[in-house]
Amino acid sequence: MIATPNAAIVSEFKRICSDIMSPEKALEHASKDLEIFDGGRLFLDAIENMRLNDFSQIVVKKSDQSYGILSREGVSRWVENIALDGLIDVKDARIMDVMTFEAHDTTKFINTDTSIYVAMELFARVTPRIHTLIITSRGTDHEKPLGILTAW
8 A cells, every 4th residue: 555645734744844843942932021020129019010911020131230030929928038037118119129139040042043942942941940031132040031931
């Protein structure tokens, strides 16, 4: 018995070959309309933005001109800490005060040439568990973010 090529199967095979040879870039799937918060800004501004937009994290420019993430997990750790210290007043808190409670190994910087397959592989890692990929031109934390991908 000789198999006869089916046009639909041949077309699907060509598409798969094309995806493998020229995969889409991670940036094509990223959120690109980013509001970047200065680390010296009031924490309440950041948390209000997160609440209004239902964001689990936001991009922050730190005092050393590098970028990072403020996440709900980091906020939770910060609140636990200030509650244990008996300090509940947050009206004067700055974003950088909260950033000190972020798990830094959960964010990775990738460059604009990174394929969606590499991004998916990074999210699939068990240790360290990556929650956020920040996309910059060269993949460094001192460049302005062009997009963000999350594991969610």
